Every structure is written in structure tokens, then in C-alpha cells.
Amino acid sequence: MNKTAGIIIIGNEILSGRTQDVNVAYIARRLADLGIQLKEVRIIPDDVSIIIDTVNKTRAAFDYVFTTGGIGPTHDDITSDCIAAAFGVPNEIHEPSFKLLESHYGKENFNAARQRMAHLPRGAEPIVNLVSLAPGYRIGNVYVMAGVPRIMQAMFEQIAPTLQHGQPIISKSCYGYNVTEGQIAHDLTDTQNQFPQVDIGSYPFYESKEKHGVTLVIKGQDQRAVNQAFESVYKLLQKNGFNPCEGEPVLNN
Amino acid sequence: MNKTAGIIIIGNEILSGRTQDVNVAYIARRLADLGIQLKEVRIIPDDVSIIIDTVNKTRAAFDYVFTTGGIGPTHDDITSDCIAAAFGVPNEIHEPSFKLLESHYGKENFNAARQRMAHLPRGAEPIVNLVSLAPGYRIGNVYVMAGVPRIMQAMFEQIAPTLQHGQPIISKSCYGYNVTEGQIAHDLTDTQNQFPQVDIGSYPFYESKEKHGVTLVIKGQDQRAVNQAFESVYKLLQKNGFNPCEGEPVLNN
Numbered sequence: 001m002n003k004t005a006g007i008i009i010i011g012n013e014i015l016s017g018r019t020q021d022v023n024v025a026y027i028a029r030r031l032a033d034l035g036i037q038l039k040e041v042r043i044i045p046d047d048v049s050i051i052i053d054t055v056n057k058t059r060a061a062f063d064y065v066f067t068t069g070g071i072g073p074t075h076d077d078i079t080s081d082c083i084a085a086a087f088g089v090p091n092e093i094h095e096p097s098f099k100l101l102e103s104h105y106g107k108e109n110f111n112a113a114r115q116r117m118a119h120l121p122r123g124a125e126p127i128v129n130l131v132s133l134a135p136g137y138r139i140g141n142v143y144v145m146a147g148v149p150r151i152m153q154a155m156f157e158q159i160a161p162t163l164q165h166g167q168p169i170i171s172k173s174c175y176g177y178n179v180t181e182g183q184i185a186h187d188l189t190d191t192q193n194q195f196p197q198v199d200i201g202s203y204p205f206y207e208s209k210e211k212h213g214v215t216l217v218i219k220g221q222d223q224r225a226v227n228q229a230f231e232s233v234y235k236l237l238q239k240n241g242f243n244p245c246e247g248e249p250v251l252n253n
Numbered sequence: 254m255n256k257t258a259g260i261i262i263i264g265n266e267i268l269s270g271r272t273q274d275v276n277v278a279y280i281a282r283r284l285a286d287l288g289i290q291l292k293e294v295r296i297i298p299d300d301v302s303i304i305i306d307t308v309n310k311t312r313a314a315f316d317y318v319f320t321t322g323g324i325g326p327t328h329d330d331i332t333s334d335c336i337a338a339a340f341g342v343p344n345e346i347h348e349p350s351f352k353l354l355e356s357h358y359g360k361e362n363f364n365a366a367r368q369r370m371a372h373l374p375r376g377a378e379p380i381v382n383l384v385s386l387a388p389g390y391r392i393g394n395v396y397v398m399a400g401v402p403r404i405m406q407a408m409f410e411q412i413a414p415t416l417q418h419g420q421p422i423i424s425k426s427c428y429g430y431n432v433t434e435g436q437i438a439h440d441l442t443d444t445q446n447q448f449p450q451v452d453i454g455s456y457p458f459y460e461s462k463e464k465h466g467v468t469l470v471i472k473g474q475d476q477r478a479v480n481q482a483f484e485s486v487y488k489l490l491q492k493n494g495f496n497p498c499e500g501e502p503v504l505n506n
Contacts, residue, residue, distance in 0.1 A: 017282030029270030
């Protein structure tokens, strides 16, 4: 059985619409590569009791939990205090991280705010930050990462080799312009019933009155079943009078 | 008190990393305009029991719930069956929508799959779809919309005037290149304490070794307090030797 995962995005800036989140898509794509099933994402505000409650529910529900955001030095960076509270441990100086940051900033510039980034919940193991030094960390099955996408990505790539990989999900797609789902839905249900080992997803796209259609995505762990279902779906589009293309359409929005 | 809202994004394609979600950012920005507080987003798979459970929890927790995805005609469009089950009502033919779609497609092309789009949970009120006709709907405090961004946006704009608007959140921002949070965190905490009526958010950006810094965002409902806190934050950057710019930096990633 593949391992399961949940993501918790901590950040008022996402909920206010200020920031377009891109961390979910990155982590989701990488987890799919690794054969780990992403089951849920929650985006929550910078609120102590909500963070603690969400972390505890999510870590009980899935094999891995990834959080992003709130581990910097400013007053609104409250993630580590909350993670410590969720695990019932103190958020305390982590000596190796303290020394690393102190030698980087120099003793007189390593102020109280920066020292907060050298505090980890007791028992946490740091995740190296190759971009801006202040570490993320793992505690139990929870991986706590920065919110800045470049830094988050670098941290995730440190973690990736340590996760228990599963059978990767194989995916094949094709699409047709001017297809509407209603024209092919009946045949598509038949194909899905014929290939219960795969999941067939139907995703309409609509860029303009001239450029719209449907993308069909076949996913599964058995390469042969995915290939056979793909053939069947491709022919289904032809049979209905369309000219299918392999892959995904390039869209501007 | 401003009304509260939650969003449920229903879609395997987001959790698999295939699709970059843009619906959260759109709805979040519009809710902020309308003075409605977005408190939580959940992204969940196309799974009957998870959808029913999430809809019921979320509609009990917030004034408004917005869902996107899964209301088309294909086998993987299971949202309406789940919403009906969550409310304990049948998912049945909605006569006006049935007639609308039948006259659009013509009797012989209005097949069983397309007729599914004319089924609404009993008691639901349709949301007009100006893009592709098949309606969304409201049932209780739950607004069920399409997943395709252009269609979702058109549906949201149909809903927006009917929502109970609140005091809008006023926001002012400034940023400085080469600022690191650790340099200003202490002064920033003082400023936050001085202006408890506003929320000051500190958001580092990191595009490259040459282009990085921090954006400071002041939010609140009292224009005067926001202005005063903004002045204070702007001066704080100057005092620490930076050259602040009003607004948000233009970033490529």
C-alpha cells in the first residue's frame, strides 16, 4: 500500500487572496512522482488554536504531513510554537542550528528575533535550508517547511529521499478540441467500467469560444491497464468524430 | 461582525498535482472585497464519503460555503449526489434547468449524461451559468460551482450581489529589497503592539540572490489606523537603512 499524506498551508496571505499559492501543486506533483498519495490539503489562518488542532487531526489521519509557512523570525511566525504545543513539548534552542545561524550572522547581529529561527520543538530533526540557512524540521510524521516557494522546494528535496516511496502512479492523457463532456460521457462510463484498475478523469477546458474541449486523464499503477484504457479512450474520441491529441493542451489561462 | 466563509475544492486533479488551482485565489480576493472573512480551504478527492463529511462539517462551521468541481455530466462528477446526500434530500430533475438545457441541445442530443446536469438536490436554487449554460446552485448556505475557472468566476459574480457584505478589509503594503526579517522583527513587533487594531503581516520574497527582500502588509477595517500603521512601518524600514517602496514587488516566480 502506498503511504498517504496531507498538506497544511498556514497563512493569512493565501486566505486573503493576496498570494497565489503554488506550494500545493509542487508538493502534490512530487508526491505523485514518489508514489505517495496526497489525500487532503487544508489552508488555515495564522491562529494558534486552529493550527494546533489541524496539525493534531492531520497527523493522526495520514502517514506524512507537510506544513508550509510561519517559521520566520517575525511576530506573525507562530508555527513552531504551535507545533511544539501540538506535540506537548517545549519550543527550545536547538544547539547545532543556533551555532550555525550565530556564525552566519555574527554574534552582535544574532538578535532575539533571529534566535527564534534556532528554536525547534524538542525532539525535532532539522531539515537543511540551502537557500537561506534557517532550518525546517521533522517531528514525528510532520515536516515543517518555509512558505517562500524557492525555500520550500529546496527543503522538500532534502526530505524526498527519506520518505518511503511507493508504486508510482502512471498517467496518460489525451484531449480533443470542441469535445463536450455530454457527447462522450456515456462511452466514457463504459470504458471506466471496462478498466476498473484505472481512474479515468474528464476535465473540460474553456479558454474562449474558439478554444475549448475536454482532456481525459488515465491514472493507475499497472502500466498495461493504463495503456489499454488510454487506447480505448483515444478511439472513443475518434469514434465520436473528434481528432484526439496525446498529452495535455497548452492553455493561457 | 463580518460573515465567515469556507471553500471546498473537490478534485483529484489538484491533489495529483496535474492542475494548478487558481479558484482559491479568485474567491479569496473577491470575498475580501466584499468584507467576508475566508476562514478555511479544504482540497479533497472525488470520494463520496469524504465529500459528504466535509460539506457537513464546513456548512456547520461557517456562514457561507463555496464548492468548486464535479458538477459536469461524466462518471467522475459526483458532487451533486454527495451534496444531496449531505442535506438528506434526493438529487432530482430541476424542471426549469431541464427545459433550458433540452432546448439548447435539442431533444435528441439531450442524452442521459447531459440530463445529469439538470439534476439538482431538492430545494436548491440554480446559479445562472453565462458561459456554458449548465447551472451551479445554492442549497442552504452552500454554493456549488463548476471547477473550470472561467465558469466558476462567472458563477461567483452571479452570487456576489446576493451575499451579505461586511466592512471591507483595507490593506496597504510596502516592501524593501535586501531587507531580511531578522533585521526588522524587533521594531515590527513594537509597531504591531502599538496598533492592535491592524494585522501586520511580514512576507519575505526570494527570487534570486540579487532580488529578495520583505513585503509588509497592513490590514484592518479602520482606515485611519491602517494609514498610521503604514506610516510607522514605512519609517521603520527607513530607520533601519532601507529604501521602502509602496505596494508589492513585481516578481517572476
